[in-house]
Amino acid sequence: LKGVLPKDYGIFEPQVLEDLMRLFNSEQIRQATGDVFGRIYEYFLARFSIQKAHDNGEFFTPSSLVQMLVNVIEPNHGKVFDPACGSGGMFVQSEKFVEEHGGKTKNLSVYGQESNHTTWRLCKMNMAIRAIESNIQWGDSFHEDKHKDLKADFILANPPFNDSDWKGELLREDVRWKYGVPPTRNANFAWVQHFIHH
Numbered sequence: 291l292k293g294v295l296p297k298d299y300g301i302f303e304p305q306v307l308e309d310l311m312r313l314f315n316s317e318q319i320r321q322a323t324g325d326v327f328g329r330i331y332e333y334f335l336a337r338f339s340i341q342k343a344h345d346n347g348e349f350f351t352p353s354s355l356v357q358m359l360v361n362v363i364e365p366n367h368g369k370v371f372d373p374a375c376g377s378g379g380m381f382v383q384s385e386k387f388v389e390e391h392g393g394k395t396k397n398l399s400v401y402g403q404e405s406n407h408t409t410w411r412l413c414k415m416n417m418a419i420r421a422i423e424s425n426i427q428w429g430d431s432f433h434e435d436k437h438k439d440l441k442a443d444f445i446l447a448n449p450p451f452n453d454s455d456w457k458g459e460l461l462r463e464d465v466r467w468k469y470g471v472p473p474t475r476n477a478n479f480a481w482v483q484h485f486i487h488h
Contacts, residue, residue, distance in 0.1 A: 368443030373431040375402030380446040453477040
């Protein structure tokens with residue numbers, strides 16, 4: 291998590307941090323089983339996403355939709371890639387899917403990229419809390435594909451479709467456009483070809 295965790299804890303009153311530490315060091319937390327910290331983190335991500343949606347900001351794919359996508363795609367082995375990974379919900383659900391079907395999570399590798407720096411940090415923390423081995427990169431998947439040589443077994447994504455400001459005019463000769471150059475006013479066809487490329 292080097293370079294990921296915030297360094298501005300001084301904005302909080304010392305008593306707030308002390309109370310928070312006591313809360314997370316409670317007997318109930320110590321005796322809880324399962325993915326307790328992951329579930330707590332997911333709860334805060336959901337609350338944060340509701341607030342961001344009200345602020346016209348980015349928000350995260352609801353876990354029910356992520357679970358449905360995972361159940362359809364069935365990522366049970368190999369490399370799972372999400373080129374617009376947000377907070378990493380696709381990866382969390384993929385691991386749960388493998389566990390629920392008796393598989394070994396060590397047979398799953400997750401790769402992601404996120405263009406929003408704050409959201410990228412949230413994803414890195416989400417993976418660390420759940421001990422999910424991952425390769426999560428920060429950058430724009432279209433203009434700075436950090437996994438350009440990756441050939442994934444599964445693509446799980448809910449990218450910003452209908453994006454009219456994806457700067458497609460700068461990528462007219464891109465190798466990913468195997469089935470034709472996508473329109474510059476809408477990123478849908480570009481995302482589909484990006485998936486196929488990987």
